[in-house]
Amino acid sequence: MSPADAAPAEPSAHADLVASLDLASKVRLLSGATTFTLWPEPSVGLRELRLSDGPTGVRGLKFSGGPAVALFPNATLLASAWDEEALREVGGMLAEEALAQGIHVVLGPTINLHRTALGGRLFEAFSEDPLLTGRLAAAYVSGMQSRGVAACLKHLVANESETARNTVNSVVDEATLREVYLLPFEIAAEDARAWSMMAAYNDVNGVPATEQHHVINEVVKGEWGWDGLVMSDWFATKSAAPAANGGLELVMPGPDGPWGEALVRAVEGGEVPEAAVDDHLRRLLLLAERVGALGAEPEAPQDLPAADSPQRVEQMTRLAASGMTVLTHRGPVLPLDPSLRITLVGRHALETVDMGGGSAHVNPVHEVSVAEGLAAVLGDALTVVDGVEVRDRPVPARTTWVTDPETGEPGTHSWLYARDGSLIEHRHNDEAQRVVGFDEDFAERVATVVTRARLGISGRVELGVIGAGEWQLQAGDHRAEASLRVVGTGLGEEILAPPSTFDTVELDGSTVVETTVRLVGSDRGADDPDAPPLEGVGMFGLIARPARRPAGDAIADAVAVVAGADVAVVVVGLTEEQETEAVDKTTLALPGEQDALVRAVAAAAPRTVVVVNAATPVLMPWLDEVDAVLWAGLPGQEGGHAVAAALLGRVEPAGRLVTTFPAADGASPAWSVTPVDGDLAYDEGPFLGHRGHHAGRAPEPLFWFGHGLGLSSWEWSDAALSATGTPTVRVTNTGPRRSREVVQAYLEPSGGYVRLAGWAAVTLEPGQSAAVEVPLDRRVQRTWDAAAGAWAPAPERPAGRLLLARGLGDVRATLELHAG
Template sequence: MAGTRPTPADQAREAVVEAALARLDLDTKARLLAGQDMWSLPELPAIGLRSLVMSDGPIGVRGVRWTADDPSIALPSPTALAATWDPALARRAGRLLAQEARRKGVHVLLAPTVNLHRSPLGGRHFEAYSEDPYLTGRIGTGYVTGVQEGGVGTTVKHFVANDAETDRFTVNNTVSPRALRELYLAPFEAIVENAHPWGIMTAYNSVNGSTMSEHRYLVEEVLRGEWGFDGYNVSDWMAARSTVGAIEGGLDVAMPGPVTVYGDKLAAAVRAGETTEAKVDAAVRNVLRLAARVGILEGAEPVVTDLPETVDGESLAREIARRAFVLVRNEGGALPIPAGHSVALIGAAARDARVLGGGSATVFPAHVVSPLDGLTAALPEGTLTYAVGADPSQELAAADKGFELRAICRDSEGEILGTRSAPSGHIQWMGNDLPDGVTHDRLDSVELTGTFTPRESGPHTFGIKGLGAFTLTIDGTEHFDGVQSTDLDDPFVTFFGDPVERATVDLTAGRAYAVSLRHTVDVPDDVPMRVISFTLAHQEPARDPDELIAEAVEAARAADTAIVVVATTERVESEGFDRADLRLPGRQDELVHAVAAANPHTVVVVNSGSPVELPWREEVAAVLLGWFPGQEGGAALADVLTGAHEPGGRLPTTWGPLDSAPVTRVTPTDGELPYTEDVFIGYRAWERENRTPTYPFGHGLGYTDWTYDEIDVTGTTVTVRVTNTGTRTGRETIQLYLAPTDPTPDRPTRWLAGFATVEAAPGESVHTTVDLPSRAFEVWDDQTNTWTPVKGTYEIEASHSLTDTRLRATCVF
């Protein structure tokens, strides 16, 4: 693939880049390629270069501070965005995130994640889009286009085959060239071709023997050479391991800093003849080009000078959520809820919603609309009751509701250096993000202190997440004074590890109690990142589970409709580990069985980022998959349940039980994880194994009906006419699958080759035209290392889902 032809503006920027590069000496160039702290590169005033700032995404822009003090819009999870099957909506999401980035002084968003759902056990799948490379590429293209239209760079990640979390720093994934090309590289290639991203992030893992931060073939020959990528390539945080290996492998920037493999080490390697200054220049050129594009290199006009119109973040978050909800079952028209029905809302997640996944994707919204909030606002007064039913969370979480805390920083003499508010019990200060007046060299301790007013009486459990020395005091009594350590060899255990229970205290609802957690700071000077991270954790009194379920059953029996919200937790779906199973935690399955037995009009809302097993699905009237729905999720849920809006989502990933899933291995053996399934993942594997999932790829119901009237094929252009035969306006996602009429065992039975979303009023017919990409008719030839067209006759299926084909036609390629 050739790069796009440079415009005059591109050429002008390139001239400024070259002039700036020529003015830099080796040491300065080497320093520019190393993070100066957790999130930024150093400024170089001599050439008019401001500091370039990066921030995690992908559902919001956290900025350089990991704190609820600096709130961000929180959109629904990437799996939700992919469930809309709408690249234009993804583009609007990108524009909003660019707006958020500019507000926070961020130049580059570390997103989107376009790894694939290879196995349903992948713990970070909520942060990626789909099991299908074509759908992933289309949604990712929309997202990248939108962000960069807002003048902010993107960093498409994690390049490549970073499809599981187990041993992610050290695993060597062995993948055939064909599977790499047809599956795992395909979304990156599509985004590079169609959206021209300004950045790529290389993954922690190795592929076929080489760590991705040193993978010369995939970075230099494929990404830059074949595809013409001209952006910057940044390591995942702490992924760069070797100075010479990284620069020779094509890595431009090693993050974070200041301790990294670049900087002084890179300059020394050049002087020792271990690499060349030309290699350094190539990397610096890519960084300066990025700086020019985002407008922080003096003399270079940024790519975007006229910003898009302002986006209402709350409104867009709500729209994406309702467009993403996938209605997979709706017996007897249980949804929308009939007007006048009384409703029993059940589930801990209905009150304390989980709106986003755990790990580096975490942002802190200014507010969250829970399902209880949303339905309370939407339903007539007196028609809604609530019961906990079953709490999926069986572990401590960061101190939140009822806590009023602040952080006090002291030196070794006990003198207060500075303070900062702490909206939750989680402290995470990276680099120089410290309270005013505080410096690392003087900081000796941080005390998280304030009050806790319980909302329930009984035994409250307190714990600590973090490493080092801690003192925990509740209501004047010291409950722990000691050191927490770990045997895990994971630099992020402080972020993703489990809290340790340290105290159980009987408290009375409504009374304010003094709480304090003091941490003695001991951060070595030579660590790659200077981070102060710890959490005061808490869990409310545990009521008798049988009693809770019994209360829920009575509430359900007394209502016309029962709505049960079930959910995963941060210990089930998060960055840092893979899933052990696909079951809902706690006694939630038992709760649904019991409620469904008491009320035939039971609706279950599934609050998870990726597939879970649904053993009760045939017992309930309706099942609505809500993903992690973002900060406005409860309002969007009310829109859909009441019928104000139609649920618009279609499954971007197959849902099925773990014991039937064709690809489940995510744990390496002796450091190796072979992708033995080759090109057969997701629905390709389900069909090859002749297994029936719970709900197939592309499945989803709405509130109206559609007929597929006509299909016309001219060459590789497909036109489909559909009619809304229902009673209300709706939206249909027309999916086009390509199936060779003479199948061979080395190719899938069929695969997604195109799609389009249409909207129509009752009785209205609409046409849509889709050009099938030539790549849909090609395979990667491992012998010739080229894409090879597979000539022959293909059946084109116009479908409502993978297994619900409505029209067929043939084409000859």
């Protein structure tokens, strides 16, 4: 199959428009105009298309410093509800957020799989299972595109970790690629007709994802008949002719890149058929038509909910709380009785982490901590005490601790200068950290940034700076200088993993701090003292916060307070140091002395509930010492309200795990994220996560995929297969509360691996029963015949077993299957 033969995108619809443009004009439209916009072409009625990052909110056209927007619960938390209607609602909400900003394409959902729990970017992706991921993604896409905003499935394909992400070669056999890693893309493309996809940074079996003729042309456009547009991840495209022939339509960002004149020459030299360029442009025009950027301009929607409106507060609270998962519950402690003396403990209670790091970051309209959320319900009856330090790296100053000395508003003030010393701009910053040089539209490059802030803290203070460059800092009598460089070589580390330094100083009263940084993007030229500064790109910020205390002192304070409580609620978790783009984890252990804090509180308090503020698995060496564990994910802007609703039973935390929790580091079918000689071998094949544990390829996990207790108890009976092979089972709510049950069906074919084949949910009052039918998805019953290079014929009824379960560790019924 030639590139031009791969499922042309409605050639008759836009052929005349394409034919009206010369080659250079066509090629120009196939690269971005700016970081997040595409070129208009008035001669064919094409207006500017606007794109935005979007897994947990529609940030807009700026990487930082953009408008305050809604911050959604993270993908794993949303997915844990196992509720397609909830994801359809999320898609519609994100579309409204996009429409409010004039955004046409939202870059999400992320539908890579949780291959290993070390993956730093798993918080953006739904689950370890391809069926669950695909169906939830299809619902998300349907909700979004029904409002005329395009979704973008990412990252195509085998892009499950961040280590060496720009150079890693994912080595995946064809059967595993088809049955596992391509399946979520297939489901979302087939069921929801997603309008765009994003090709990843990595190579797949030796070929860059942006040049994948096999995946993009032969499978996605050819076999699936998909008519959408494939864009590159930002800066991922490595070539002109191979990428254009490989099926890539759009290179991002712009205006510079590997196409332009190089692609024109490749076409003129016969390396790329002009028919391939024409098809790329037809797909771009089809996308523009779908989102209302081609032809007559649609009327702008009115009365969209504000990010902080009562409607959004209700939605965000309900969606986050519904996905929260009760992992253990010993004795009648949940829901919490508000008449009890409750003590809340932990740094995560006071500084709740509501989103992961990297391109998923947004400027939220507000964030509610767990302490604020519980205090809103319990008032003065709640006692709050800080916990141990949870970070190794310093973070930008909270706006509650810094004030713009020019405007008096929370935040800082910056002056941006060109190399000749002329002032480019000065501006107030709502945050103590900003990106400079990445998505600016200044006529000149920024060479120096001066920032001033008035500090609202005194005593022992950690004071320093973040970002690559030559720094000077002054605060009262304290002066410091630093030369900071990016250590790694990965793309975008100046923004995603900037270097930092700080000193611990004594400050008295209100102090104005001033920092000056001469921008240096990396070590390039660092050995040459006469080399001019690199007027580069970076994330620059001010560090200012009370100095950290010894862990022993923090634990002693917590123990003293909880001894007088009826219930202690300890909030522990991860931060953007572990859950972020560009960096993978090295362990599943909680950072700092959080495990010691939990154990000490559990020993001192009559009853202890642990809330885990993390999107991905953590180790729990204290599990047998506490009364209940609530996994809360990264709960978004209403995080504290959602945790309070879940703990107090105002919204049932009815989540089921979307990722298997290993019992120890390394105790999973796939573990390492580190390439060997450039290759990351997917040697476990299809046995990732629960599939590998069930097959005995890894030890018993701490918690199985699908596990979740809710706030009630259930009996199951009368499991059977219908005449069409559909499983049914009667479930009865035997507990005291209205509750939601999720019936999961796992297919275990003879000689094959176990896999989720379907699920269905029901909500019942106490004592009620209902028969639940679980439709099975035939796509997970297929097997790829490597010898034939095709799908093996699927039997009407495969031989094997069907497991009906409340999670793969709690199988309630086994139904034998006989081929037929």
